[in-house]
Each structure stands twice: as C-alpha cells, then as structure tokens.
Amino acid sequence: MQAPIHRRALLAMAGALGAGPALAQSEAQRLAAATAAAAAAPDEPLQPGPFQASWESLGKYQTPDWFRDAKFGIWAHWGPQCEPEVGDWYAREMYLEGHGRYQHHTATYGHPSQFGFKDVIRRWKAEHWQPDELVALYKQAGARYFMAMANHHDNFDLFASRHQPWNATLIGPQRDLIGGWAAAARAQGLPFGVSVHAAHAWTWYEPAQGADREGPLAGKPYDGALRLEDGKGQWWEGLDPQDLYAQNHARSANADNRNAIHGQWNWGNGASIPTDAYCRKFLNRTVELLSRYRPELVYFDDTALPLWPISDAGLKIAAHLYNLHTNDRNATQAVLFGKILDEQQRRCMVWDIERGQSNAIEPLPWQTDTCLGGWHYDGRLLREHQYKSAATVVHMLIDIVSKNGNLLLNVPVDRTGRIDADERRVVGEIGAWMRVNGESIYGTRPWTRFGEGPSLAESAPLQGQGFNEGKGKPLGAQDLRFTAKGEVLYASVFGLPADRRVRITSLARKAHREVRRVDLLGGAQALSFKQDGDALVVQLPEGLAPSPAYVLKIV
Missing domain, CATH: 3.20.20.80 (Glycosidases)
Incomplete structure (x- = not known):
C-alpha cells in the first residue's frame, strides 16, 4: 500500500x-x-x-x-x-x-x-x-x-x-x-x-x-x-x-x-x-x-x-x-x-x-x-x-x-x-x-504451594504499587516453582543442578500421593526418579541444552 x-x-x-x-x-x-x-x-x-x-x-x-x-x-x-x-x-x-x-x-x-x-x-x-x-x-x-x-x-x-x-x-x-x-x-x-x-x-x-x-x-x-x-x-x-x-x-x-x-x-x-x-x-x-x-x-x-x-x-x-x-x-x-x-x-x-x-x-x-x-x-x-x-x-x-x-x-x-x-x-x-x-504456563492454576528453595528466604517486600523487581535473591538451580492443571503438576527448575538431580521436598511420600511418572517437557520421557519420606528426587538426563528453566511434568 x-x-x-x-x-x-x-x-x-x-x-x-x-x-x-x-x-x-x-x-x-x-x-x-x-x-x-x-x-x-x-x-x-x-x-x-x-x-x-x-x-x-x-x-x-x-x-x-x-x-x-x-x-x-x-x-x-x-x-x-x-x-x-x-x-x-x-x-x-x-x-x-x-x-x-x-x-x-x-x-x-x-x-x-x-x-x-x-x-x-x-x-x-x-x-x-x-x-x-x-x-x-x-x-x-x-x-x-x-x-x-x-x-x-x-x-x-x-x-x-x-x-x-x-x-x-x-x-x-x-x-x-x-x-x-x-x-x-x-x-x-x-x-x-x-x-x-x-x-x-x-x-x-x-x-x-x-x-x-x-x-x-x-x-x-x-x-x-x-x-x-x-x-x-x-x-x-x-x-x-x-x-x-x-x-x-x-x-x-x-x-x-x-x-x-x-x-x-x-x-x-x-x-x-x-x-x-x-x-x-x-x-x-x-x-x-x-x-x-x-x-x-x-x-x-x-x-x-x-x-x-x-x-x-x-x-x-x-x-x-x-x-x-x-x-x-x-x-x-x-x-x-x-x-x-x-x-x-x-x-x-x-x-x-x-x-x-x-x-x-x-x-x-x-x-x-x-x-x-x-x-x-x-x-x-x-x-x-x-x-x-x-x-x-x-x-x-x-x-x-x-x-x-x-x-x-x-x-x-x-x-x-x-x-x-x-x-x-x-x-x-x-x-x-x-x-x-x-x-x-497456559491454563494452569496455583498448586498448594508456589515453590521451594533458597530464594524464598530472601524475597523483597512490595513498595507502593510494586517496585520489588530484581531486589530478592535470584532464582537458581536449587529453586522450584509449581503450577497445576488437573492431576498434572509442573515443577520448574531454574538451572541445571551440578549432579543433574532435582530434589523436591514438597513431594515427599509422607506429604504427597505416590508419583507415577515424571517427564521433561521438550526432552526425555519417563525420567528416573525416587520418592521416599523426605523428597522426590528426579534424575535429569545428560546432554541437556541450556535453557532458562527446565520443566518437569509430574503425574
């Protein structure tokens, strides 16, 4: 035109x-x-x-x-x-x-x-x-x-x-x-x-x-x-x-x-x-x-x-x-x-x-x-x-x-x-x-808790209409955030742990139902995991490409 x-x-x-x-x-x-x-x-x-x-x-x-x-x-x-x-x-x-x-x-x-x-x-x-x-x-x-x-x-x-x-x-x-x-x-x-x-x-x-x-x-x-x-x-x-x-x-x-x-x-x-x-x-x-x-x-x-x-x-x-x-x-x-x-x-x-x-x-x-x-x-x-x-x-x-x-x-x-x-x-x-x-992300709702990890202890309070962005502890490989969709729970981890093991204490057997399967979005299916009285521990595969966050799909 x-x-x-x-x-x-x-x-x-x-x-x-x-x-x-x-x-x-x-x-x-x-x-x-x-x-x-x-x-x-x-x-x-x-x-x-x-x-x-x-x-x-x-x-x-x-x-x-x-x-x-x-x-x-x-x-x-x-x-x-x-x-x-x-x-x-x-x-x-x-x-x-x-x-x-x-x-x-x-x-x-x-x-x-x-x-x-x-x-x-x-x-x-x-x-x-x-x-x-x-x-x-x-x-x-x-x-x-x-x-x-x-x-x-x-x-x-x-x-x-x-x-x-x-x-x-x-x-x-x-x-x-x-x-x-x-x-x-x-x-x-x-x-x-x-x-x-x-x-x-x-x-x-x-x-x-x-x-x-x-x-x-x-x-x-x-x-x-x-x-x-x-x-x-x-x-x-x-x-x-x-x-x-x-x-x-x-x-x-x-x-x-x-x-x-x-x-x-x-x-x-x-x-x-x-x-x-x-x-x-x-x-x-x-x-x-x-x-x-x-x-x-x-x-x-x-x-x-x-x-x-x-x-x-x-x-x-x-x-x-x-x-x-x-x-x-x-x-x-x-x-x-x-x-x-x-x-x-x-x-x-x-x-x-x-x-x-x-x-x-x-x-x-x-x-x-x-x-x-x-x-x-x-x-x-x-x-x-x-x-x-x-x-x-x-x-x-x-x-x-x-x-x-x-x-x-x-x-x-x-x-x-x-x-x-x-x-x-x-x-x-x-x-x-x-x-x-x-x-x-899309169509999800909050889970019973929003996350776990060291960042929770150093969150910054809101000031006026907001303005706490970037003032807390940055999210890292030990931090997790959760969302849910029906019976599916998503756990996002903000980096790759050194041993590739993601530890989720919120999913310990004594606090959560039995986990049947864990997949990695965009990657390996049916990941190896262990759920005991202290945590769910998921083993991430080798050779993962860098990503801002890795998301586990847990059922």
Whole structure:
C-alpha cells in the first residue's frame, strides 16, 4: 500500500507552486474546527447493564477464565515521548531545569519556552510502524493478549478522539494508532487492551508552567503557559495548548520538589484538584475510546481508578467497560487493572503490580506489568545492550504464574514504530522457550504451594504499587516453582543442578500421593526418579541444552 502523503509535504509542495498561504489558512481553519467541535461535543452515552458506578456494584465482578488461562501479554507503551528516544516521563522532565532530559531537550530542540512538548509531538512521524508484523511476532513469542497505550500523562490521544483535538489523527503521525493496533490484534485472534494514563496530566505537566531560574532565558515562561490566542501565525494556530497541557490552574503544594508528585498520586498531600470540566472531559474521552474500539482489557495508571476519590469518573468508566462486555449470564468478559487496591477494590478489578510481584499465592488473579527496558523507548539501552534477558523474563513469568498472576511485558517501540535488534532477539528467545514449555504456563492454576528453595528466604517486600523487581535473591538451580492443571503438576527448575538431580521436598511420600511418572517437557520421557519420606528426587538426563528453566511434568 502506498504510504499516505503528510500534510506538511502537501504544504511544502503548495508553497513551491505559490499556493502556500491558502493551504496554510485551510490548515488553521481545520485545527480551529477540531478545537471548536471538541468543546461542543456532547457527553458520551454510558452503556447500561448490571454494573453500576459504585464499589458495591463493581464488587460483583469475577475475573474471566480466558484471562486466567492466558497468563502472558505484550504491551506497546508507545507514544510521542518516544520521539527523543531518551526514556520515560520526557514530557514532564524536559521542563525541569537542570534535569538530564531538560539538557537533552535544549541541546537537541531548543529552549522549552520556544520549542515545547507540543512541538515534539509534531516531529513524531511513526513512519515505519507496521502493527500487523509486530503483533504477529508477539503472538509467536507466546503472548495471549496484546495491549497498546491510548494516551500517557502527556495528555495526547493516540486515537480518533472527538473530545481531544490534540490527537494522532491531526498531529504527528496523522493516523489512528489505536485503530491500527486493534485491527492487528484481532487479526491474530488476540484479546486487545488499551492503557490510559491521562487522568494525571493536570499535575504531571505542572513544570510546564515554570521558567528557568538562571541563564539567559531566566524568567521566560515555558510553553505550558500558552493560550489559544498565542497561536496566531504558528503551526498550531487553531489549537489551544491548554487542551494539551491543562495548566490554567494554581500549581500543587511543593511543586518545585520534582518528586512530590509521587506522594500526590491519589490526589492528596496538597495536589491541585482538577475542575469538574477536566474530569468530565477525561470521562468522555475514555468512554469514547472504549465504545469505539471495544478493548477487552483496560489498564489505568492510577491509584484504584482514575480521579478517585475526587470524582466518580473512574467508577462510571469501569461500569461502562464491564457492561459493554457482559454476556447473557450477566458476567463480563472484560478485565480492568488498578494499582494500590484495598481489599474491596481487589474484588472489583484485577490488582496490577508495577515492576514487581507478590510473595505469596494470591486468592484473586493479579498481574505484573514490567518492561524489557524503560517504559518509553531509550536508545541508550540498545547501544549498551542493557535490556532484560529472555531468561530473566521467563523466570519472572514462571514465578508470577505460580502465585496466581499474569505477566504483561512492555517491548519498547522506537520513534519510527519499530523494535530494535536486541529486542527482537529477546522476544524470539522467549517464544522458543514458550513453544516447548507453554503447557506449564497456559491454563494452569496455583498448586498448594508456589515453590521451594533458597530464594524464598530472601524475597523483597512490595513498595507502593510494586517496585520489588530484581531486589530478592535470584532464582537458581536449587529453586522450584509449581503450577497445576488437573492431576498434572509442573515443577520448574531454574538451572541445571551440578549432579543433574532435582530434589523436591514438597513431594515427599509422607506429604504427597505416590508419583507415577515424571517427564521433561521438550526432552526425555519417563525420567528416573525416587520418592521416599523426605523428597522426590528426579534424575535429569545428560546432554541437556541450556535453557532458562527446565520443566518437569509430574503425574
């Protein structure tokens, strides 16, 4: 298919023919029309059904079996903050004087009073994006669902939004990215998910209100202070920067402390409270997203639900999602993720742990979300070969599944829409392991205990929404993790013991029924074993190829 001609190319061609002013004027009119239409758009209708916008009603939720069986998903956490290719939270930290991303921005693009994040968005083309190829690759890697980012804290919608004129169909790629991802996922038969982060733009963008304290441009406001009327003659004429930055408000307490926002994520501790209009706009944008693209999974980067407890917008969105996917038995097939949940909230949605995992078998299904590298693409990780290895990902997956969890893995996408060579290698290696050992992952449930071995004594506690990843003792050849499927027990060992003998004390004859047979997935059948009063001891064969983990199938 021929690539679309971008509007900037048309403007350049028209300028060469002497028709530039007319086309430039029509562009401004088009952007102004989108801004006016967004302001006048009616509220999105909410889907009726058995779920209501209350914690009590949402408490009827039960996680669908398809998600419990899937275990492994891949995420494209991709948006305009990948354009600079220097990592996460760029659109906030480029406005923090002295920060590494501020320094990168001023050296690469210019001062943020003159070239702000809105201008970074315009540069982002995504010119090599091929969603069908990427999602097919992820399915080959063993993913059973796929998620794409619909917006980040940068407040830029990556879909055709009636309510947010700052979106990818008008600016930057000039394509409906969520529409493309959704079609690719469904072509592969994968449930499709979206992640929504924009509820926090109100406070997250507050540095954009500021100005340098030192230097030749000290006191000159950054572009987060711009208004609609400032766009006359600019490329963004017709657009209101405040529809992006949302900074027409007094800043939060301690806003000059760049880390204070982490303690204000639940809208407490002096956080500036959004207006009703801001909350209503977020509600409408999100309801439109869910109604138009019908994702089966939705991830919110919020404490509990978006804008909770200052607004019921998140409750309305949750009920809308569940009702969209409710079957004739009044059971929803949708999955909604939330962070830092209390016991009541965990009954209403799936608990998500960022960059970490539980240290016990959880009574309700849960999920870890983590990343091969940083959340947004960072080219330094390729140059320095610092991505997680396939073995690390496999170890995490096995450990998480043994505790009733799923793993959602972000594979960062670069500014052009591609993943790099190191990422492709890791994804391929994960797929190779899954093709041999996937039966110990998919469709399994926790056993009576999740594992044994020395790593259990040095597990790291969760911090906030997670962040205990890599802080415990690494899994090794003396560690085991268990999953079950009917009468079959799977025992994964994380390396090859020196004597090739796997000792499983949990399967001692006095603690377990008699073992009849032990096989090695992808290898020898009917392994030699001995079960006595102290342990089941299994002899692994010689000549085993290296593997992130060896899985015993025990009946």
